[in-house]
Amino acid sequence: MRDFRVLEPKSLLNYALVGSPNSGKTTLFNALTGMRAKTGNYPGVTVDRRVGSLEVDGHCVQITDLPGSYSLQAISEEEQVTSGYLRGELGDNNLDGIIFVADATSLSRSLPFLLSILNLNIPIILVCTMIDECKARGGDIDFFRLKAELGIPVVGVVGNKGLGITDLKQFFIDPHSWKTTSVPSFDSIEKRFEWADKIFNKVLRHPISESNLTRQIDRILLHPVLGLIVFLAFISIFFQSIFTWAAPAMDLFSEWVSQFANYCAAALPPGFWTNLLCDGIIRGVGAVLVFVPQIAVLFTLIFFFEASGYMARAAFVIDRLMGWAGLEGRCFISLLSSYACAVPGIMATRSIPSPRDRLATILVAPFTTCSARLPVYAVLISAFIPDATLWGPFTLQGLTLMALYLLGGVSAIVFAAIFKHGLLRGASLPFFLELPPYRFPSFKTIVVQVVDRLKVFVKDAGSVILVGSIVLWLLLNFPHHEYNDTLTKTQNKQQQIEQSYAADLGHSLEPIFDPLGFDWKINIGIIGSFAARELMISTMAQVYAVEKDADNFVGFAKVLSQEDENGVRPISFASAMSLLVFFVYALLCLSTVAVVKRETNSWRWPIFMLTYMFAVAWVASFITYRLALA
Known part of the structure; x- marks a missing residue:
């Protein structure tokens, strides 16, 4: 049991934001603090704790956004962070209260977790998110009855629209008024779920219906064959769009950089510093920043499909293929994140409960084509691959780009299989993934996320x-x-x-x-x-x-x-193709090396990665060069 401080006016109030993945927790965090944290529809989005602050009636309120978790009995590293923080095992947190977030459309699944937190005897408030979606699906929850049954405050909100946020903030002033009732402590998980079902049945006035449209769509997207076909079509359009949609903006930005460099060269006196500014800085940096439009398209598509609910289903479909490699669907999520950048992708492996699976994913994550490779691919493809239309919107250049992305992804799975069946042999833990309902993404949220990534x-x-x-x-x-x-x-x-x-x-x-x-x-x-x-x-x-x-x-x-x-x-054409393949495989990124050292707490694995990936890159490029010369 914790001791709580006697609050003085305008004192600092410290709260922890807790909830399961996909509960709307991070969206609520953004609405409360104004901070921009990544939101998505699958476990592993919020890996590190994030802290934000706001002021309520002269009180400074600090909120820590903890990683999404299903239980205090931690399995993955991110669940260990949440459990350790709430139990006071990660330093002196001085918690004044807990803000427990639950999706109103799946409240029954969150109540067992809430029960375990209530047993910590810390002031707690229950925030039910997505109440608009609950009502749209015919659901009606008696929040007054829920408050009486739990003995704690209950607030309904719609985080992305700001509804209920003002009422919620008023509770932050005095957390000691959040009465915590005496709740039963169950030894078995079954009894805990029975208690949760009993409470839920008491407060549910009208059942929440599952959308017929969702069932019909899932019959296709989750089908073993049709789902894989849709996934491959999705990947094709995904990479085709990256190459074609950004082209006009890239050409325009490139022309601006050129004109600005020429203007500076004409306006400034000739000499060393002018040459350094115009040729070294403006054209050097501009040659890379010209690819910002492509990277913007990449992140826009990733965030859109994350928020829509499709990305979790893609992980479910691809789990069968990942199983061949000895991995599970959560590994796909980390690998997909690595397509934007290997650094956050490797950090997202903390959501993988199996240490062997996690290490195998880390070792192959750099094979996925990160956004930093796009400039190299774009220049060489533009210079050496004809801009010919093959069928409909598909061009030879776009398909070449897709082939490079797929080459990296397939290679990652192949080498993961090699590691899992050899160096990292061992049993994998069961894979479970909550499939969120389909939602139309918020345009504002996506824009904010893309702008943050571009920054x-x-x-x-x-x-x-x-x-x-x-x-x-x-x-x-x-x-x-x-x-x-x-x-x-x-x-x-x-x-x-x-x-x-x-x-x-x-x-x-x-x-x-x-x-x-x-x-x-x-x-x-x-x-x-x-x-x-x-x-x-x-x-x-x-x-x-x-x-x-x-x-x-x-x-x-x-x-x-x-x-x-x-x-x-x-x-030459042969050298260009060889260079493209070399960039697919070689680990040319000091940031990735640094984060692997941090995540594995050893120099052994970063050095191993540098060595084996360079060897693979050299051999693959050599073969490509010889074949291109033939």
Whole structure:
């Protein structure tokens, strides 16, 4: 039992937000605090605790959003965080009360968890979310009777519309008024569920009907064959959209970057600092930020299908395929998150209860094609794959992009199977997943989520790219080569690059990468991509595009696609295909290495990942290069 503080006016009130996954907990957290946390329809969305604050009648209220959990008997790591926090095992939390969140449409499933928390003897308030959806499905819950049966305050809200939020905030002022009734303590889970059913039957005036439309849709989406066909069609449209929808915005942004760099070059006096600003910073950073529209489309589609309820069903369908690899559906959720970025995808593996399954997922997550690879794919596909329409909206370029994504995903499953049947052999835990009802996503919520992700990309990746672009420009321009009046401007630039420190680094790697068709210029880009994969493009732009004075993304792609007077391209088709495959497999991301070290608490597995993924990338690229030459 905990001791509670005597509150003074304007004191800090500390609450924990608790609930099962898909209960609307994080949406309520956003509505209360104004903070923007990722929301979705499957376990593993909120992995770390998130803290927000608000002021109510002069009191500062702090709310901790705990990971979604089904019970205090923790299985997964995220459930251990919730259980440990509520039991006071994660430091001095000084909890004044608990805000327990339950979905009104599935209240009976949340009551057993609520009973176990009531036994902690901490002031608690029950918040029933999605009451509008409950009423729309014919349900009618007697909240006054529910309050009397539980002996605690009960509030109904609609988090995404702000309904009931004001009434809820008034309860935060005095948590000691939340009377906690004496509740039974059951040793068996069966008796706990019997108690929950008894309470639920007392307060339910009209039953909540299941939508006929939901049943009909699920007959298709959850079908062993039809569901897989729909999933493959979904993936096809998904990646086709990423490549085609963002193209106009990318071209426009690329032109703006070019015009701005030219304007600065004309307005500023010629010299070292002007060249650094225009060529190193503006064009270097701009060559990567031009892909923001593609990344925006990627995140928009992911968040839309998460919020709609389809993503959980995709995990259910793909669970059969994951089972072949010795994994379960929750692993698919982490792998799918890695398609945006491997870092949050690896962190999301905390929701996987089996340590072996979790480690296997971590080891293969970087195979999935993260958004940082998009710039490399987009440039090489635009330059070497014809923009031909094959059927309807499907183009050869879009299908090539999809093939690269699928290659990474299939490889992840194959290597997971190898690890699970060899290095990490062991029994898996049962897989269960709550299928949320279909919902039309909130446009505002999706926009907020996409903007937040883009801010993270621009801030985190942009800062690394800025430093990397400056360092790269210095390596390309030193030691300084004296300007030769007998040569053209382009020839002088090319001679400067060939005699630079960067060229020396590129040549030193030729024994390793020459069998893959990579010359010293591509090697420079690979070096830069270890800091950030996106740097590959700004590097290649500075090294290759200078030959034709191309100063934007469109011009750079054209440079790679054009032949010189001898009929030779800057990069051959075989080398380009080899480079694409290399980027599918190679672990070129220091952030991923760092997060794997943190999640495994050892350098053993990051070093193992770097080694085996480089070996796979080298062999696959070598085979691709030889086949392309044949």
